[in-house]
Amino acid sequence: MTADFKSNDLANTDHKNNGNVVHNPWRDLRQFTDARIGLGRAGISLPTSEMLAFQLSHAQARDAVNFPLDINEMKAKLATVNTANARVLHLHSQAVDRVTYLQRPDLGRKLNENSRQLLLDFVAEQQQSTQEKYDLAIVVADGLSSLAVQKNAAPFITELLSQLSVNKPLTFAPITLVEQGRVAIGDDIGELLNAQIVMVLIGERPGLSSPDSLGLYLTWEPKTGLNDSLRNCISNIRPAGLPYIDAARRAAYLLNEAKTLKLTGVNLKDRTQDDVIEHQQSSRHFLNAE
Numbered sequence: 001m002t003a004d005f006k007s008n009d010l011a012n013t014d015h016k017n018n019g020n021v022v023h024n025p026w027r028d029l030r031q032f033t034d035a036r037i038g039l040g041r042a043g044i045s046l047p048t049s050e051m052l053a054f055q056l057s058h059a060q061a062r063d064a065v066n067f068p069l070d071i072n073e074m075k076a077k078l079a080t081v082n083t084a085n086a087r088v089l090h091l092h093s094q095a096v097d098r099v100t101y102l103q104r105p106d107l108g109r110k111l112n113e114n115s116r117q118l119l120l121d122f123v124a125e126q127q128q129s130t131q132e133k134y135d136l137a138i139v140v141a142d143g144l145s146s147l148a149v150q151k152n153a154a155p156f157i158t159e160l161l162s163q164l165s166v167n168k169p170l171t172f173a174p175i176t177l178v179e180q181g182r183v184a185i186g187d188d189i190g191e192l193l194n195a196q197i198v199m200v201l202i203g204e205r206p207g208l209s210s211p212d213s214l215g216l217y218l219t220w221e222p223k224t225g226l227n228d229s230l231r232n233c234i235s236n237i238r239p240a241g242l243p244y245i246d247a248a249r250r251a252a253y254l255l256n257e258a259k260t261l262k263l264t265g266v267n268l269k270d271r272t273q274d275d276v277i278e279h280q281q282s283s284r285h286f287l288n289a290e
Contacts, residue, residue, distance in 0.1 A: 021047045034209035034240065054208070061206035066098060069146040069179060077154035078140065078175045081161065087174040089122065091115035091189070095180040108182035111189070115178075119192040122174070135170035136255070137195035137222075141181030145203030145211060152214040152238050153201050159248040164255070183217050183231070190222030197258055198222040199251070204235065212238050216247065218254055220264040230265035232258075 020042055027038030039050045071090060078088045094110045095101035101108050111119075140153050157175075164170060173193045178185055183200050190198030197220055204213040214237040219230060232254050237247040253272050258264045 021049075036209070057208040057211075060211045061208060064145040064147040064203070064206040064211040065102075067146050068098070069142040069149060071177065071179070074140070074150065074153070074177055078157070078177060081154050081158045089118060089174050089176045091118065091176050091178045091181075093178060093180045093182070093185055098180070101180040105182060108180055109184035111185060111192075116188070116192065119176075119189065123192065123194065133171075134173040134193060134195040135197065135259075137173035137186075137190050137193045137198045138175045139178060139181075139186045139189050139198060139200045140175060141178040141183075141185060141200060141202045143182065143202035143215070144205045145213065147206075148203035148212045148214045148238065149201070151212050152244075156201065156214065156216075156237055156244045156247060159244040160251055163248045163252045170255075183215075183228070184226070186217065186219060187222040187224050187226050190219065191224060196221065197255065197264070199255075210236065210238070210241060213241055214238060216251060218251070218258065218264050220258050220262065230263075232264050232268055232270070234270075 021040045022042070024038040024040045027040065029037060036050070036054070040047055042048070075088045075090065092112050092115050093101070094107040094112045095104060138157065140149060142149055173195050176189050176193075178189075181202070183202055186198040186200035189195075197218065200217040200219075202215050202217070204210075204215040207213070213235065216234040216237060218232040218234075219226060234242070234247055234250050234254075236242050237244065250270055250272050254264070254268065254270060257268055261268060
């Protein structure tokens with residue numbers, strides 16, 4: 001028996017032991033990540049199971065972009081989480097439908113006339129009563145993944161409000177729910193509501209392993225025309241990504257710092273992880289150990 005023959009014989013044994021799929025040793029790391037690593041092979045191709053899983057993920061990402069937000073369900077959820085101001089205002093951008101939203105990002109950043117008038121009427125109504133400037137306006141927009149908003153917005157806000165209640169109480173504007181909205185639409189809303197800070201919760205562009213990631217953008221003294229360097233972002237808020245409790249802790253930290261320093265954006269750093277970084281820097285890497 002030759003060496004080549006022995007090698008081929010071992011390879012054939014591997015196929016038989018693993019359903020004709022050659023195992024990749026990196027696959028063991030899949031327990032730590034959703035990334036597609038260690039896929040293995042069947043002959044010179046990907047295994048059929050991996051091809052089907054990829055097609056399923058791609059279909060889920062497309063659905064997340066195109067599936068409409070359930071407005072009534074979201075309004076009901078949001079009305080229950082903000083105990084300080086249970087009113088939810090339903091708004092719409094200038095993008096009249098999903099196709100326009102995807103092809104004209106500029107229209108997704110602006111309120112349509114009816115929504116603008118709704119906010120103006122609300123503010124006029126409040127000025128006749130007792131309302132002063134709000135500390136925080138929370139804006140929930142469908143963005144590029146209504147699935148992310150539907151699943152994660154309400155539980156995240158609940159966790160955030162529970163953490164904020166520990167510190168100095170804030171005054172909250174009514175939560176606004178925006179259809180076909182992009183991040184910058186929060187500037188219009190925050191300015192019209194006379195809010196000191198606006199927090200936009202929006203569905204992120206779906207990835208093939210994360211169709212339900214919620215993004216958070218924080219802007220100090222919002223007004224029309226600001227650029228993205230003046231915002232702070234917390235990304236991938238979802239149970240399989242950044243858990244609600246950790247995201248809320250970071251958001252509460254940034255809110256407190258923004259009020260103290262009176263700014264957001266590139267000059268406001270998230271230092272909630274500094275203790276972890278310092279610990280890692282002080283620890284010796286095992287490869288350098290003597």
